[in-house]
Amino acid sequence: MLKSLIDNADEVLARWPEQPLRYHREPASFEHLLTLAEVNRLVDSECLAMRNLALIKDSSVVEKWMYADGEMPRKGSIRAHLDEGGTISVRSLERLVPSIADLHRSLQEETGYGVHINAYLTPAGHQGLKYHFDPYVTLILQLSGSKAWPVHEPFVENPVKEYASFHTVGFTTEQKRYLANTAPAQTFTLEPGDVLWLPRGYVHSPYAVGDEPSLHLTVAFKERTYHWVAEQLAREVLEQALVDPSMREWVQPIEITRDPSEAIRQMRAYLIGSLLKLDPAEAAQLIQRAALRPL
Template identity: 30%
Template sequence: MTTGSGGARTALRRCVPIPADDFAERHWDRAPLLSRRVDDYTDLLDLDDVDELLSRRGLRTPFVRMAQRGKVIAASRYTGGGGPGAEIGDQVHDERVFELLNGGATLVLQGLHRIWPPLVDLAGGLGRELGVPVQINAYLTPPGNQGFATHYDTHAVFVLQVAGTKRWQVHPPVVTDPVERQPWGGRADEVAAVAEEPPVLDAVLAPGDALYLPRGWLHAASALDDWSLHLTLGLRAPTRLSVGEALLDLAADEPALRVGLPMGTDLGDGSSIAPVLADTVKALHSWLDTLAPEDLVRGWRRTGAVARPAPIRPVAQAAALARLSVADRVQVRPGLLLRASEAPSSVAIVAPDRTVTMPGVCAAAVRELLDGRVHRVGDLPGLDDDDRLVLVRRLLAETLLTLDA
């Protein structure tokens, strides 16, 4: 986690009012945190914005979901054909959403970190500060209603109350630090039993309040006397299991680990599998001893576990290529993990999904571009102006760089 201090309203500061170091030490992946009057969140999404999304943006599943009294409502009840010129069958129908809302159903707008600009920016900023992928959903619940029964998430969340009030009841985990393959539905009886006990936190969130819940903590929420709108920021933080999965992906490149098992090996017989297990563990140890941290980074990128980089403006970026000048300023696309790999006659930029190789004369300019700062094209070292423009055009075309606005 990248921590910091000061009075600037960073993305994390909009979620927790305490210093980042204190939050990391006392709460991150450990304990809930309820914070009062943290911020006004109506600039991110308000009730008018919800109406805009539902009535004028042509949303489709899975960007919308609805639930009532603990059960998810079939999408066919609020979606249908898109009409002339829209050959789709799952577009949200605003009049059907109205009917369900009017009957007490909860509306969930999903994936807003991809479609609503203020939340695209918030998710990107928070993801870069914390070093984790961030997803954002919005929950709208009519007065006196509850959409979902007590459950837990397999990722941590920040809850930001935008409008109305909502009562949250939080219980301790039935499984510590669950991962995605351990959803609450597989422990429904245990969850229901714990939910009958007194909660460790029973609080009403009002506009501007925030709540942090580590993964695994049971929770249920119900609207009180007004329409309740809150944002849930899901933090898909990596775990040691994630490291193991990245290593497993790399293991496919090791010949000693691709050796087939002896003919006739009975995987259901402990005595038959014992020597195979011993040989496999030995081969794993030998291979793991050869790995460097850079190898894990490579495996990590191959698993796709890293956060999406900041969005680019495709039209503006394409137009910029035609009129690029040495006076323009560029930077690495925010949130994109890049590293330089130098050889005697070449230099490569290694991205999560590809490697871009250039002549070695570009090495000094590449090193400077990857330092995270904004650079004037004409100031890049080791090249003349024509070569600077060729280099920057290529990296803009590869979407590794963006123009500084």
């Protein structure tokens, strides 16, 4: 399925690109996934629950209570947000749209990565989020209208959601000054059918250009890291350890409070030994099963 989105899918699966890349498809290539008319119909029929919406204005996510009473938006509030220049993001489309559910399932099986797919609708001449970076690689599929993507090199190497995410660390004063006074390294202006591969960490500030609203899909891949592989193996070792009665034995209080060095020595040896005894073939199957487990 990745081949339907980018040209060199086999190469990408063998070696994940570390630089932004732009691909071209026919303008109507993604109409089977989602159209501007369908998004407008979802908005105006007011059948989207607030859990499936993020509202963005002035580079900030708007508090949902301003637009809703309970789970559903107040009548006309989402259209009013758009009319005032706000951006909407329709979240978790793989749970709402069958064609996107098929794409989601295929991409997750093909990559072994966690995948989520959102749509972003920005009125003509407006902007949603300003400069920020994501802790995962994204494929941007331009569906309608046009959007410019100014891109700067990463400030943080290999950010992940759990560490050095923009939403946790933000920008330093020096980084803000740099962004305010330095031209982007690249700017990609996407038209319908264009695809942008944006690796995690790259700082970007997209905005709609032209006289039409911009609609794009963001296909986000939560990449499996070496830390993730270590987590799976450690979890397996610890689950196996519970079967061992000696591992369920208590540690004497004095060993915890005064000198835990002997307990640490024993457990260090136990963990190393357990990892070394893991059957490589069984460990490989464990990783493959974990990668395909639904999020």
